Amino acid sequence: MGEIIILILSIVLMVVGLAGVVLPFVPGIPLVWLGLFIFAAVTGFKTISLLVVIIFLILTIALTALDFLAPLWGAKKYQASKWGILGSFLGAIVGIFIFGIGGIILGPFLGAFAGELIAGRGRQQAFKSAVGAFLGFILGTLVRLIIALVMFGFLIAAL
Numbered sequence: 001m002g003e004i005i006i007l008i009l010s011i012v013l014m015v016v017g018l019a020g021v022v023l024p025f026v027p028g029i030p031l032v033w034l035g036l037f038i039f040a041a042v043t044g045f046k047t048i049s050l051l052v053v054i055i056f057l058i059l060t061i062a063l064t065a066l067d068f069l070a071p072l073w074g075a076k077k078y079q080a081s082k083w084g085i086l087g088s089f090l091g092a093i094v095g096i097f098i099f100g101i102g103g104i105i106l107g108p109f110l111g112a113f114a115g116e117l118i119a120g121r122g123r124q125q126a127f128k129s130a131v132g133a134f135l136g137f138i139l140g141t142l143v144r145l146i147i148a149l150v151m152f153g154f155l156i157a158a159l
Contacts, residue, residue, distance in 0.1 A: 074136020080129035087115020
């Protein structure tokens with residue numbers, strides 16, 4: 001009975017974590033990893049080895065850093081100013097509240113665009129920087145989603 005409760009807890013953590021891959025304020029990848037770790041630890045690392053858990057921990061730490069770096073990298077690659085980068089970050093946070101689920105995509109774009117305009121850059125550069133921030137955000141999200149699904153797949157395979 002206890003193992004069933006742990007399994008349910010692990011699955012709930014992983015599902016919430018999967019949602020957190022795209023939702024701001026929810027630590028997606030860390031929750032997915034925690035669900036995997038709890039299941040592996042309770043089962044004595046028999047179906048999911050300690051080595052696999054450690055590899056996913058390293059990936060979790062790296063992807064957490066990627067959350068902050070991907071939009072910045074994209075914006076910088078497209079020559080965004082500090083205002084554009086800040087706008088992209090704030091747009092990701094505010095976008096979800098204003099535009100709902102679509103704000104996850106639209107927010108960083110509009111935020112970077114607005115930030116560039118505030119910095120006094122022209123519309124063409126503002127658009128270019130916004131595209132860069134958007135691409136960085138999308139790339140980071142796709143990488144996190146793939147790794148989260150792989151971790152979830154390990155749990156499913158272990159069952």
